[in-house]
Amino acid sequence: MxxxxxxxxxxxxxxxxxxxxxxxxxxxxxxxxxxxxxxxxxxxxxxxxxxxxxxxxxxxxxxxxxxxxxxxxxxxxxxxxxxxxxxxxxxxxxxxxxxxxxxxxxxxxxxxxxxxxxxxxxxxxxxLAYGVTWISSGHERLLDTRILALGKLNAESKIAHLILSIRDRLLALGAASEQALPWPLTQEQLADCLGMTSVHVSRTFKRLEARGLIAVGRREMRILTPAALEELACYEPPHDEPRPYL
Structure with missing residues (x-):
């Protein structure tokens, strides 16, 4: 609707x-x-x-x-x-x-x-046009990072990288904290994003939880050990600068 x-x-x-x-x-x-x-x-x-x-x-x-x-x-x-x-x-x-x-x-x-x-x-x-160009360039940088993660990281690291990337996007909006963020994504959506099967996604999440890195609740993700998750993901936080919008 x-x-x-x-x-x-x-x-x-x-x-x-x-x-x-x-x-x-x-x-x-x-x-x-x-x-x-x-x-x-x-x-x-x-x-x-x-x-x-x-x-x-x-x-x-x-x-x-x-x-x-x-x-x-x-x-x-x-x-x-x-x-x-x-x-x-x-x-x-x-x-x-x-x-x-x-x-x-x-x-x-x-x-x-x-x-x-x-x-x-x-x-x-x-x-304003520069702002639109900035947004497009930011998307290009995100996609470059995503391709790198998909091509060179294993399953656990791929998922860790995606979690951290989404967390930092939401942090800029004040919609997440370092250790908690909303998580409406389904296993099927994650599989279609990461080039994995839904079963593989489920098993990988269970391994990450068993290692004490994350805890997944009802539409919420908790990052229990941020530094360890960042190390697993080979993650580089984004530059901290005000972004334009339209």
Whole structure:
């Protein structure tokens, strides 16, 4: 189920979030005019379709979503997870259509922007355009790290790396602590993200719990020994700097 609401940009949660770069008064006014509405979507629904054009771009305001590709044999590969502040759909503006789909993992709230005004953003507001470029570059860095983990780490280290990566994304939002974070992911979703079977994911989680590294509860993940988990994952924390958003 999808429904539209209206939240003014002046009331945006990111305006009060220390982990995000703040707009100037002029930028806030323009973004308020650029935004055309808000979309609230339940978990488990598709927002953007693979191979289809979309007249809109989105900023994820609340909730978790994910980007994925469906292969000709019906198999699904989850490319990455999206969190509040992520800008979604820019690829379609550059290339006409998306080569992946976007679906909600939890209930989500999106800010909606018209695709047709992207060039105006770049031509008239270079600092905002830099922010969009920064977000895209940040996604590229995350994907580089994900490819490295998938290619060179064993199963336990892969899962440890994903947990820590998600924790640090949520830490920037004030939505997690060093040792606790929400965890709505299913074993099937993790398997589709990490190139493992659901059975392998389950067994690996049990080994991590047996080693006293993590404890998985109902929609919650607790990291019992952060330093040991980081060592297992060969994990390098992200740079601590305010990130832009739109």
């Amino acid at each position: 999808k429904r539209k609401i209206q939240v003014p940009c002046s009331s945006c949660r990111f305006v009060r979030c220390a982990g995000y770069r703040q707009f100037s008064a002029e930028e806030l006014q323009w973004v308020s005019q650029y935004k055309i509405g808000d979309l609230v979507v339940e978990g488990g629904e598709q927002v953007l379709a693979q191979g289809a054009p979309s007249p809109y771009l989105y900023t994820l305001y609340e909730g978790w979503a994910y980007r994925y590709k469906t292969l000709e044999n019906g198999e699904r590969q989850i490319l990455n997870f999206c969190f509040p502040g992520d800008f979604i759909g820019l690829q379609g503006s550059m290339f006409g259509s998306l080569d992946h789909a976007v679906a909600t993992l939890t209930g989500c709230h999106f800010c909606i922007f018209p695709r047709e005004r992207v060039w105006e953003l770049f031509s008239r507001h270079p600092e």
